[in-house]
Amino acid sequence: MTQDIALRPVVDPALEDAERALLEKSADGLFPATLPLPEEAGLGGRTKADIGTALGVSAVCALLPVTILWALIGVWPGLAVGLAAQAGLIWVGVQFGFEAFVLTVVGVHLLAWLLIVVLGCGTDERQRVARLRHGRYTTRSPRAWPS
Incomplete structure (x- = not known):
């Protein structure tokens, strides 16, 4: 039976508390x-x-905001904003027709894509600290720890 071995980071105690706490969360994304x-x-x-x-x-x-905004911005705010956005899309379709609905969805799609790429992707604070403090932490298998 194969067991998954979780790696646990060992961090230089001389690092600032905030940086050490970020790096000690898990070994995911840390560089040996x-x-x-x-x-x-x-x-x-x-x-x-x-x-x-x-x-x-x-x-x-863009098309079904109520289905995904809760995962992007939090459950209750996401549901509230998602329901409002969904109602707005339906209103545009009913009030102005299918062409306006499609143009609105395309515009929201492009705006949402830009926001997700700019705000939701890329290097986060933990990854930035991991790169900055490379060599001041290590990851080891629990089997390698002294008893």
């Missing part, structure tokens, strides 16, 4: 000190996959 630090992706850490994923998420956000 034995390897050189990989180059950061261009566009502030955004990758082609981030941009493509944002395109799909923003399409759903």
